[in-house]
Amino acid sequence: MSIRYSVLRMGFAMIAATQANRWLGPFARGRGLILTLHHVRPRVPRDFAPNAILEITPDFLDQALHTLARSHDFVALGDIPQRLREPDGRPFVAVTFDDGYRDNAEFALPVLQRHGVPWTLFVTPGFADRSAQLWWLELEEAIRRLDHLEVEVGGSEPLSLSLPARSATEKATAFDQLYWQLRAGTEERLRAVVAELAQRTGVDGIEMVERLCLDWDGLRALSGKAGVSIGAHTMTHPMLAKHSRETARAEMYQSRETIERELGIDVRHFAYPVGDRGSAGPREFDMAAEAGFEVAVTTRPGHIFAEHAGHLQALPRVSLNGAFQTGAAVQALASGVPFLLWNRGRHLNVN
Template identity: 55%
Template sequence: MLSSRNRHRLFEAGFRAVSATGADRWLAPAARGLGVILTFHHVGPEAPAGYAPNRLLSITPDFLDATLRELHARGFEIVGLDAVPERLMAARDRPPFAVLTFDDGYRDNVVHAAPVLRRYSAPWTLFVTGDFADGHGRLWWIELERAIGRLDRVRVAIGDRSVDLPARSPQEKSLAFEAVYRDLRGGSEARLLDRIAALCAEAGFAAGAAATELCLSWDDLRALGTDPAVTFGAHTKSHPMLAKHDPALAAREIGAGRDRLAAELARPVRHLSYPVGDPTSAGAREFALARDFGFDTAVTTRPGHLFAGHAGHLHALPRVSVNGCHQSRAALAGLLSGVPFLAWNRGRRLNVA
């Protein structure tokens, strides 16, 4: 199995090949859809350290600026998420559109992303997790990174096997993170949270503390709400991988996340982002729940552009992640062309099952 670093090297080589051959231009008419929803998480100026397993979730303000410039250069119109249902039913002779979405509600979105977006008068959507705004949610992927960063050895019991790996150098820490992350993601979320909390305790800090440090509070969100360019969307109450839980809990998470956000910000909440958002975290059951709760749209992390057929699947919309491991013009050109998704989705325009 390829390590994450080697996978990212292969991806980057693919992006360069697409750019060098001009495929991002001559294949775009067939590959590009009516529009694209872009996914962001962190935006900050700090260069990632040698050990930074979550670097894919963070881009620099300069690269966000480059993304907006590339969108304009390629003729994309940046629109708000509210416009998506109508644009999917619009005539095909309209220019392609792009939607900018930011997941989880990080403070750096206001500090570093908002000034860039403001320069371009770009509308954007912030998906908020209620427990993160309360300051006590479990940003478990960050907890895992920080715990392994402090430990010299990582021991985790997972089912009938255990992980016991050295974690002295940045490379060893990266390999340990990848092994633990992969094994825990394959099981229940309760076990994942329990094992990571134990690693945090061993590393000398409490699980659940990162949200206060990294995420916007309700007061921060209300202040941000004065900006007319911002749309708020729900990202559940506590950020669970919904498909791993029973229907009642999934429904409570979706409904409570929406209702709390609407009450705190005194505005309707029309859009949902499924936490994690891949097929193991959100599928047909979750899509039906989002529709039954009355959301106008709901977005996944299934990769792809938007096509006319998505007008009939507004609660299973794909997105394209702007990945911090690939902060290059070649990567942007490939993603915005739609070409990589011809192979990724095996020629399918819709992946909504």
């Protein structure tokens, strides 16, 4: 685990030990929160797993829902605008999953049904029809197969890396350095570098999507379950802010149209891929509103406050993170205390 995550873990434990969630909670806690999840599946121990932050176990999901139910109401994502119009009431939690993974139906659904929790799955049609790729997982698998990472890119975005990758520690360092350098540049360079590494190491991206993601038949079966709603997550999972208005608009509109055609449902909600400040900002928030999405969610961390009623296409979320699968972490996140510092005391982070 990185130093950053070790520090955060200690912070969660300190909040629990000092009961800061009780005495700071009234100042930090919003009207509610939206959880972000990706994978829910049994833990498979492995030394090199940089994307393990995106997965939690079914047992931890069960524990988290049980903990949250003591102090919060579980609501559907579409209920949030109404909850914000109501002056009083218990804090709420909305549960969301991104991308459309098979384990959501296999392992998460039974837990959510047992607790009677409604949830929204944000679907990327390119994963459902196997035309898009999980580049972050391809990058992990490519580095897993390498003993030495060599990347040389010329042109307007030069990139040069030569790093050992024999041990799990070396692989984690190589992944971290390359990942964040790629994230800092254009998506064209990112996808080109990952594609070259995948080809060099024999990583089959389409097979990976087939193995991990629900197809349209699976999504049709899931969308018919009680408590399940489906939202859009673009066609191919791009970081929208890195693309032209025309491209971003097409990704938004076409994803909704494709899902509605395939599943025979109305799609009213949207999640920005990656969803941080570098992936979605005011331009994208305005586009989501113009497209008619009633609610759109980011991955900017924070609680939902009354002021968000005027920014329903820029809602923050709270990650139920694989690095912090403890009761102390759930209580700290639900208290809002970690976000006091992160957002510098502001309720809104929409610029």
